[in-house]
Amino acid sequence: MILPNGTSPLGEGFVDVEELQLEPTDRRTTLMKAVVWHGKRDVRVDTVPDPIIQEPTDAIVRITSSGICGSDLHPYEVLVMFMEEGDILGHEPMGIVEEVGSEVAHIAAGDRVVIPFNISCGHCFMCDRQLYAQCETTQVRSEGKGAALYGYTKLYGRVPGAQAEYLRVPQAQFGPIKVPEGPPDDRFVYLSDVLPTAWQAVVFADIPDGGSVAVFGLGPIGQMCARIAMHRGAGRVIGVDLVPERLEMARLSGVDVLDLNEYDDIGDAVRGLTNGRGADSVIDAVGMEAHGSPIPQAMQKGASLLPDPLAQKMIERAGVDRLAALWASIDAVRRGGTLSLSGVYGGMADPLPMLDLFDKGVQIRMGQAHVRRWVDDILPLLAGDGDPLGVDDFATHHMPLEEAPLSYEIFQKKQEGAIKILLQP
Ligand SMILES: NC(=O)c1ccc[n+]([C@@H]2O[C@H](COP(=O)([O-])OP(=O)(O)OC[C@H]3O[C@@H](n4cnc5c(N)ncnc54)[C@H](O)[C@@H]3O)[C@@H](O)[C@H]2O)c1
Ligand SMILES: [Zn+2]
Numbered sequence: 001m002i003l004p005n006g007t008s009p010l011g012e013g014f015v016d017v018e019e020l021q022l023e024p025t026d027r028r029t030t031l032m033k034a035v036v037w038h039g040k041r042d043v044r045v046d047t048v049p050d051p052i053i054q055e056p057t058d059a060i061v062r063i064t065s066s067g068i069c070g071s072d073l074h075p076y077e078v079l080v081m082f083m084e085e086g087d088i089l090g091h092e093p094m095g096i097v098e099e100v101g102s103e104v105a106h107i108a109a110g111d112r113v114v115i116p117f118n119i120s121c122g123h124c125f126m127c128d129r130q131l132y133a134q135c136e137t138t139q140v141r142s143e144g145k146g147a148a149l150y151g152y153t154k155l156y157g158r159v160p161g162a163q164a165e166y167l168r169v170p171q172a173q174f175g176p177i178k179v180p181e182g183p184p185d186d187r188f189v190y191l192s193d194v195l196p197t198a199w200q201a202v203v204f205a206d207i208p209d210g211g212s213v214a215v216f217g218l219g220p221i222g223q224m225c226a227r228i229a230m231h232r233g234a235g236r237v238i239g240v241d242l243v244p245e246r247l248e249m250a251r252l253s254g255v256d257v258l259d260l261n262e263y264d265d266i267g268d269a270v271r272g273l274t275n276g277r278g279a280d281s282v283i284d285a286v287g288m289e290a291h292g293s294p295i296p297q298a299m300q301k302g303a304s305l306l307p308d309p310l311a312q313k314m315i316e317r318a319g320v321d322r323l324a325a326l327w328a329s330i331d332a333v334r335r336g337g338t339l340s341l342s343g344v345y346g347g348m349a350d351p352l353p354m355l356d357l358f359d360k361g362v363q364i365r366m367g368q369a370h371v372r373r374w375v376d377d378i379l380p381l382l383a384g385d386g387d388p389l390g391v392d393d394f395a396t397h398h399m400p401l402e403e404a405p406l407s408y409e410i411f412q413k414k415q416e417g418a419i420k421i422l423l424q425p
């Protein structure tokens, strides 16, 4: 098994665990189940060695729930050239602390914790500014990227992921969020990614009090963006998608939904609901795999068939993102409005309508969520008896870890009503 090497917290290359030359007594002899990437659309549940404490700042957590995210679909389908067979996927976990390193003080064995998807130290230049997704301690400098992430391609450090029975948590002196005993995991697990990502998207969207926001994409992120926007005082929330049960879920929470399939010009449809101007703010919660982008879709497919080095260059140098949702978002925002991107994009030379962006005076904010930054805002909404964000029945599926291959398939193909799936090891 490949693990991050012992000299750096993360990111400076990886060594085989055999080369760590640990005493046999330091090595766990036990094995665990984990969701392992084998190739495009090929994930399997394999038996791999348990993770072990390697740094005094590590913790080992026994995972009780682990989400499957839209972000997991990128290595599953498009970013295959940045993956290696054997990589463990997953970045939305919670569980019980099993063991902590000597420098981890705020949590102890037996504590119930949620683990943020980005790995941050809490004390560097970036973390001091709450830019946790840019942590300089875990930045993946070899790839020119920000903070390391669990289970997410070599671009983000090839850190073994969280769809597994156990997870090694680096920088555990800062990352894990202690949550109370009692309610089911569903109450807290979305603190790892979905809720802070949606919260940041809404804050970045800068919706005027009582103003309008259009949310493109009603996957888990878009659903929560809509709910949080309402909670924070948006006057009108418009949601755009093309999957009936996703539109219905949003409609039930008070969103004015637009089915992409029913409009030739979705920008006009949004303007039709916003006094002809367009929405004050637009959130793109779709990202690089947007439906309705035929040419880049073919390029993505082509890239995923090329030998890895060529494919990596193509993805990094060329415009291979499917931009339908981004272009529609730019069209749907009003003049002087704000565009907030939480959908992930990866092309280095994507064509953008600079004329429209500049002429309309659009402000744009984006990026990976700085998870810990928003936790204090969100926790009170999860703590009481009420459930203002509707997390308790948000998951459409709870599946055993063994069923990860099927779970990935139905989530990607949007079958069996799958909107949010939690794997439960
Ligand atoms: N910024 C971050 O930190 C962060 C964190 C988590 C997820 N993400 C990203 O957010 C995006 C959404 O994640 P998710 O888990 O909700 O994924 P998802 O794949 O379930 O949701 C995407 C939704 O967009 C819809 N869609 C596709 N094309 C569309 C179009 N042209 N117009 C409108 N809707 C369209 C799909 O039907 C789907 O419902 C992904 O790109 C994911 O990688 C970013
Ligand atoms: Zn996620």
Ligand SMILES: [Zn+2]
Binding pocket: 120, 121, 122, 123, 124, 125, 126, 127, 134, 135, 136, 137, 138
């Ligand atoms: Zn840091």
